[in-house]
Amino acid sequence: MIATRIPGPTGHPLIGSLRALRRNILDTYQRAHREYGDVVLFTAGPPGWRLKIHAVFSAEGAQRVLATESANFRKDSRVYQVIRESFGDGLLTSQDETYLRQRRLVQPLFTRRQVNRYADAICDEATAMITRWRQQPDGVIDVVDEMVELTLRVVSRVLFGTDIDAALPVVRRCFPTLSAYIDRRGRSPLRIPRKWPTPANRRAHAARRALYQICDEIVARRREGFDRQEDLVGLLTRAVDSEGARLSADEIRDQILIFLFAGHETTATTLAYGLHLLSGHPEVEEAAHKEVDQVLAGRLPTAEDLEALPYLTMVVKETMRLYPAAPLIGRRASADTTIGGYLIPAGSDVSLSPWVTHRHPEYWGQPERFDPLRFTPEREAERPRYAWFPFGGGPRACIGQHLSMLESVLTLAVILQAYRLQPLDPVGPVTVNITLRPLTPLRCRLIPR
Numbered sequence: 001m002i003a004t005r006i007p008g009p010t011g012h013p014l015i016g017s018l019r020a021l022r023r024n025i026l027d028t029y030q031r032a033h034r035e036y037g038d039v040v041l042f043t044a045g046p047p048g049w050r051l052k053i054h055a056v057f058s059a060e061g062a063q064r065v066l067a068t069e070s071a072n073f074r075k076d077s078r079v080y081q082v083i084r085e086s087f088g089d090g091l092l093t094s095q096d097e098t099y100l101r102q103r104r105l106v107q108p109l110f111t112r113r114q115v116n117r118y119a120d121a122i123c124d125e126a127t128a129m130i131t132r133w134r135q136q137p138d139g140v141i142d143v144v145d146e147m148v149e150l151t152l153r154v155v156s157r158v159l160f161g162t163d164i165d166a167a168l169p170v171v172r173r174c175f176p177t178l179s180a181y182i183d184r185r186g187r188s189p190l191r192i193p194r195k196w197p198t199p200a201n202r203r204a205h206a207a208r209r210a211l212y213q214i215c216d217e218i219v220a221r222r223r224e225g226f227d228r229q230e231d232l233v234g235l236l237t238r239a240v241d242s243e244g245a246r247l248s249a250d251e252i253r254d255q256i257l258i259f260l261f262a263g264h265e266t267t268a269t270t271l272a273y274g275l276h277l278l279s280g281h282p283e284v285e286e287a288a289h290k291e292v293d294q295v296l297a298g299r300l301p302t303a304e305d306l307e308a309l310p311y312l313t314m315v316v317k318e319t320m321r322l323y324p325a326a327p328l329i330g331r332r333a334s335a336d337t338t339i340g341g342y343l344i345p346a347g348s349d350v351s352l353s354p355w356v357t358h359r360h361p362e363y364w365g366q367p368e369r370f371d372p373l374r375f376t377p378e379r380e381a382e383r384p385r386y387a388w389f390p391f392g393g394g395p396r397a398c399i400g401q402h403l404s405m406l407e408s409v410l411t412l413a414v415i416l417q418a419y420r421l422q423p424l425d426p427v428g429p430v431t432v433n434i435t436l437r438p439l440t441p442l443r444c445r446l447i448p449r
């Protein structure tokens with residue numbers, strides 16, 4: 001039987017739950033889940049502009065939206081519209097025929113074998129970072145700043161190869177401006193037209209122009225064929241599908257921007273929280289040290305070591321359970337669908353939340369406890385597939401998940417070989433700037449081993 005009314009907070013008579021959602025969406029979702037259950041309806045914004053958000057918190061609901069009924073849930077949500085405006089129609093945002101063609105061309109560049117070729121770049125960058133740390137007089141680092149810089153360097157090397165020196169300064173300067181702009185527009189109920197010359201619009205246009213220019217220059221050189229490189233931009237320019245189709249120069253640029261956008265802060269957040277959680281759980285850190293010492297015996301890790309580092313892999317998975325870097329996943333329903341006994345009508349905004357589902361008491365005992373052993377193969381097999389979905393799922397699952405796991409495990413291995421970490425700050429509140437970010441510094445003291 002289908003219940004008619006989806007439960008949810010009434011909120012303020014004029015603006016509904018707008019203020020609570022803007023102030024702390026994850027906490028608001030978490031409380032609503034406890035109070036109303038697995039499907040909750042929020043209204044937000046003034047009458048006339050009011051959004052209705054259907055939040056779905058069960059593993060079964062996530063599976064239906066992302067996998068079994070994915071054809072009924074489109075990437076037409078506000079956030080995706082805003083990302084599309086700024087970064088064009090790359091793999092993260094494109095849909096229908098365009099998407100299928102792009103995925104056919106790009107997927108072969110992300111096979112396990114292809115991605116494993118980037119292991120050397122990851123270890124090089126991680127080694128350079130700890131060499132720099134050795135010169136730090138007080139041995140204190142902010143793990144967030146360090147991991148953002150590291151992952152930016154890694155993704156830039158993977159994309160641009162030897163052109164990293166030309167690309168990195170522009171990306172470092174312009175990307176944060178554009179990300180912050182997208183985040184603000186995605187959250188604001190009223191969006192000022194992009195053409196209006198407001199300071200925010202002007203800054204975002206300038207940042208986008210500079211990024212386009214550097215990407216276009218590198219792509220043009222590669223397309224001329226004189227500069228044959230095995231980096232991702234080189235591979236994108238040469239990719240051909242079975243029907244002989246290729247990506248246009250604009251499409252290649254859009255993919256580059258999407259890989260930068262989707263592939264750097266996400267892994268940085270995972271690594272930063274991973275290091276901080278390790279520092280606060282000495283017994284876990286010790287077990288991780290033991291594994292790293294046994295398997296690597298002082299040498300640098302390679303992609304082939306990933307399987308021999310199961311404990312470190314579990315540490316990364318448990319970190320992503322507690323701090324999923326993409327804590328919200330949005331869709332818009334294109335047809336009526338029933339979830340958890342409720343009708344979600346066509347046209348509704350639907351919001352999934354790995355943050356809430358990863359703390360769902362039905363799947364996770366003592367959900368706030370950091371316990372990597374939840375991810376032994378036996379215990380993983382006992383849980384519903386979508387109790388843990390930091391990389392999304394179904395046909396639109398993250399294409400970068402192996403790259404990100406490889407980068408996270410290898411980086412932790414390199415750091416743990418050299419250091420123990422001592423936490424200097426408690427874990428503070430988080431915010432969602434499309435991706436999850438800590439609001440307060442996460443500093444650690446490095447203790448050489």
Ligand code: HEM
Binds near residue numbers: 093266324325401
């Ligand atoms: C911890 C790291 C990462 C997390 C948590 C993450 C999370 C996600 C999630 C949740 C989605 C699905 C979004 C949706 O269904 O609406 C996604 C898609 C995607 N991610 Fe990641 N991601 C990570 C790293 C990366 C990396 C390293 C790259 C590439 C360099 C990347 C590129 C993409 C792309 C292109 C898509 C769209 C795939 C498609 O629709 O076919 N991600 N990611």
